[in-house]
Amino acid sequence: MSVYTSLSLDEVQAFAKPYGLKVLELVPIQGGIQNTNYFMVCEDQQYVLTVFEEMNQEQAGELVPVLDHLSAHGVPVAVPLKHSGQAIHFIANKPAQIAPRVLGSHPESTSIEQVQAIAKAQAQLHVALQDFPLQRHYNRNHSYWKQVAHDLKLKMDQDDAELLEQVLTLFQNKKNQYPDRPTGFIHSDLFRDNTLFNGDQLQGILDFYELNKDEFLFDIAITTNDFCTDYPDVSLNMDKAKAYLDAYQSIRQLTSDELACVDIYLAIAACRFWLMRLGIAIKNREQGRTGDDILQKNPIEMRNMLEERLKYVTN
16 A cells, blocks of 8 residues: 555544544555545444645646536535635645545456446546636646656666657557547546445546546547456457447447547556656656555566557557
């Protein structure tokens, strides 16, 4: 688990009191990389306390109206609680929020029904936020990832640098060939561990901190890669991938150019998360962040997926 900010029960009880909550127990949440999260066990139910490690109050607060909007449009999300007219307040000198805990579990392996459920919810999210009036200050769009690739390439060995250059070249060529790829707000991190299911029923989508305006195809590729891969094998399950696209398009139809680019976007999505994991590993090493409380996902898994996805990219 990742707990960068250690909190005492007394601290959290004082923080939660203005919300009208009496905290009985505090439990660190296993998982998560960028923020600190705790379960708060209260008298009536459980809640999630999130401490934002890399966002200021304004940046964290940008997401609150988004979650309000998505909930109003039937997308299953946990809407943060508010007091004094705001959802974001400070604990340990860092912005934080409290949201109801959504009951369910992350699917360790996915069924066709779960794939279809997340695809429909993701399409609903894209449609609901299409014209949403939000200008994010925190934005990891294509320009951001292009800079990340440039910076990390300087630290890579020759084989990794050549693989990165290969996928970036193929990506640019295909984008030029098929330009009709719509953009809008996307989740950007819709992996299985950011969803909760009860059986095949989707209960909630979590962790919107990577929300940004980018191509819908990136979101589609990120989620397809995870929900349609039967780990530890990183090969794409074609039956699940087809079920995903069919379900998504029952809500929002992809353009012909988007459909032509699905293959390279599956590869570039794997590439982005390979780079992200590499970057986090380097940052943790540079800052001396080690130990059992720090979760660090393996970059090699995403590198292997990238190589596998490249086999299916057509010109």
